[in-house]
Amino acid sequence: MSTARRRPGRRGADAGNRGKILAAAAKRFTELGFRATTIRGVAADAGVDPALVHYFFGTKEQLFAQAMALPLDPGAVVEEMLAPGVDGVGRRLAARLLQVLDETAPANPVLALIRSATAHESAATMLREFLTAAVLNRITAALDVDRAELRAALCASQVVGLIVAREVVGLPALRTTDRAVLAGIYGDTLQRYLTEPL
């Protein structure tokens, strides 16, 4: 039994294999990071020959860039955080982050970048640019405070730490404690990093 090999050649009009590959790649990259993700594994998830992955997306690095590009679109979130004004922006950030962590666990794209940044320099760069330029610098710029870059970095360090401590290290207290309580605690920290005198 078993192999049941499929014949080569073009499939039906809307095979959608390109999309399946992209989805499978995003999933595996987010859960395993760059290095531990294999083209063969992605292809297996998508029900496709590994060579097809290469045919559509080129090298593994190009696949990574394309699979990770889509899930990261923080523009709308930033607007939403800033809309109600400066007061409580830290709290809103923390609450939103915890919500997203719960909803997307364990396949959070930022977590994917963190995992990959370990062994893959370009992922570290993607993550650095995403954290600062795409999210936090926008917030600090809108708040018009001094030492904006430092404030953004402080926030990033607490955000990253929360993600890693919860999802990678798996500290139990961060999983069991009520989300609203955590949002309050971390919100105070972020608010201080953003607007209080340093």
Added chain:
Amino acid sequence: MSTARRRPGRRGADAGNRGKILAAAAKRFTELGFRATTIRGVAADAGVDPALVHYFFGTKEQLFAQAMALPLDPGAVVEEMLAPGVDGVGRRLAARLLQVLDETAPANPVLALIRSATAHESAATMLREFLTAAVLNRITAALDVDRAELRAALCASQVVGLIVAREVVGLPALRTTDRAVLAGIYGDTLQRYLTEPL
């Protein structure tokens, strides 16, 4: 030229290859994490045949455990943090952490565990136990506060975040800002997590 292969057989009485292998393994594990470290690479650093690594330490996982066990001995540090009393314990923790990060960069053992925890479950467990049981729980226990486990986890999240943001992501502001300033900011956060009402 080159190969200049060495003949097999026992070396001089105090070849010390076992120690060389252990040191090379610790270095590579700390800089690259578990997965990206190869036995062959460790052997090359130690100037030794890869098979000798297996002869001394068994599997790669056993080598990891033995190479990482030594650098993590936080007992004395904890005593030192608590000695002057509760006031300013957060500040002392932050200052000490930043100092150690500077001195050991980029080969910090905790960073090694973080890198490895990505792809290696036992490293995640080691890190979790090290962070909570070996360090932070001792502090919270000595402070006699409520919600000790949560407080320890909060501190761990900020500590881990600082390490990752600085050493893995490489946020510039965290490298250029004066160490004392950072120690003050993070010290306040840790102090709040440890002793303030939540």
Added chain:
DNA sequence: AGCAGAACTCTACGGCTGCTGAAATCTTGG
């Protein structure tokens, strides 16, 4: 209808990995 090209699979190459068994060499105890 016919043809260009897109989609798809097969096979395979070269390289790297952890790990093993055997042989070679040295040290040490008797």
Added chain:
DNA sequence: CCAAGATTTCAGCAGCCGTAGAGTTCTGCT
């Protein structure tokens, strides 16, 4: 001084990996 044991290298197995090239089948245009 010789046997037993410790250390060290060699050679290689089996298994992954990313990637390339050639061949097969289907779609869409004319």
